[in-house]
Amino acid sequence: MPLIIPFAGLRPRADHAEAVAAPPYDVLSAEEARAMVAGRPASFLHISRAEVDLPAGTDPYSDAVYARARDNLERLRTEGILIQDPAPQYYVYRLEVEGHRQTGLVAAASVEAYRDGRIRRHELTRPAKEQDRVRQIAALDAQTGPVFLVYRAAPQIDARLGALCNEPPVIDITAGDGVRHQLWPVADAEAIAALTADFDALGRLYIADGHHRAAAAARVADERRKAKSAGTSSHGASHGASPDAQAPRPSEHFLAVLFPHDQLRILPYNRVVSDLNGFNPEAFLARIAENYQVEPSAKPVAPKARGEVGLYLGGQWHRLQLRVDLIPADDPIGRLDVSLLHDQLIAPLLQISDPRRDERIDFVGGVRGLSGLSARVDSGEMAAAFALPATRMEDLLAVADAGAMMPPKSTWFEPKLADGLVTHLLD
Incomplete structure (x- = not known):
């Protein structure tokens, strides 16, 4: 056929x-x-x-x-x-x-x-x-x-x-x-x-x-x-x-x-969360700093590099960069930016294990822009927003060739x- x-x-x-x-x-x-x-x-x-x-x-x-x-x-x-x-x-x-x-x-x-x-x-x-x-x-x-x-x-x-x-x-x-x-x-x-x-x-x-x-x-x-x-x-x-x-x-x-x-x-497929799992903002940033380099940013952060994340919290943008040793080189799923954010931050710190079903997390297509993230936090609807790099086409093809499945909401085509x-x- x-x-x-x-x-x-x-x-x-x-x-x-x-x-x-x-x-x-x-x-x-x-x-x-x-x-x-x-x-x-x-x-x-x-x-x-x-x-x-x-x-x-x-x-x-x-x-x-x-x-x-x-x-x-x-x-x-x-x-x-x-x-x-x-x-x-x-x-x-x-x-x-x-x-x-x-x-x-x-x-x-x-x-x-x-x-x-x-x-x-x-x-x-x-x-x-x-x-x-x-x-x-x-x-x-x-x-x-x-x-x-x-x-x-x-x-x-x-x-x-x-x-x-x-x-x-x-x-x-x-x-x-x-x-x-x-x-x-x-x-x-x-x-x-x-x-x-x-x-x-x-x-x-x-x-x-x-x-x-x-x-x-x-x-x-x-x-x-x-x-x-x-x-x-x-x-x-x-x-x-x-x-x-x-x-x-x-x-x-x-x-x-x-x-x-x-x-x-x-385009990126970004994340917003409704609470910090009991952390106050200072404690949350301190825990993040165990695996990420954390730098406040005067401008909205649109990450490009693998392992880089923009965090909007309490009216302030932060640039997060994951430690290189935590980025797997030969795992087509584990090296995805959506996987890195989930495995190193969202799951261990926020205790959101199943993003497909947990109502504490939502997904925002990159077409909404970074302002679409900050607006949901500033309104009080969400506690924090995470901006991600766009998934690379080569990564998508590698995952599919391996017969594996990406995490939910990994790609937004425009x-x-x-x-x-x-x-x-x-x-």
Whole structure:
């Protein structure tokens, strides 16, 4: 099974693309999503966050939300705002913002490759969030949020994608956050075959973001395969097999966008904590100084070096630098900055052993800036904030190659992909 195949995407008509495109469903709060859809009946948030059309306080995991999402998808199709391409194809997708550009490919990625490790993970999933995506896919009979995949940069692929961008794009919009999104369909059979072969020759892809969407797609594929097998065993022999009986069903693939690793921009994923575990600020700093060099800073600290941390505590920034002998050289997990902070400070001093479940810790994407950290401490909501260096792409690939899992909230990729530009319809 090839790593990727083309598919007949459902996408907005060019004159509706700006009205449809929306941020990913999981980067907005319910309040932010409701504000964003005001006066925008075609926004894809009516599908990805359908609770915006139900009373405030509606459980986002209720049956009514998934039913409304399906109704809204059908409405946009009936109104001709979303149309399906007549034949399978790829789509070149480019994002630009503030001088940064990344060019990738929208494709259907193989669930089989995900299962056998040719599409590699680096994070664990949370059951409730994964189940939400399973129900969303089942309700819509579609995958609407792409899984963000990375491949080790290959000049031949980059050149081929660049050449496909020479014609005017069918979609060219700039979102409210200043990110430009462009899309070029690739319908030429030779170009499709070449891209399929080029990516298959890589042998391996990596999930950058979208672990829950990939895991949910695999579960839906399993459920549909079992249902098909049960139906075939009961009825198939008497009716005969169709010529396409062995062809993979759409549910055996998931919606994905693939980018080369050297074009991506990772921002820090910072931490805030609600208390100091009984320490006063002076005692807390004294304990930190046992393993870190601690220096007050007159300016906000944006760390860059491995083991460096910015601490905001009591209205004051501090620069922390971990002792070199505490940074493992050959442990792909242990040397991550998120691991170093957890292992050397958060777990032993604050007694937060499971950051996935402990409500005393929260995570702040680097797009919020250092002011997003200090504001939460100054408001009294949090006791301290920790600014981290961004996870290095080489570290992410090393963790995935080792078959290991990163700590939660290790990476924040920016710019974010838009939801709604291409949807993958299932059976």
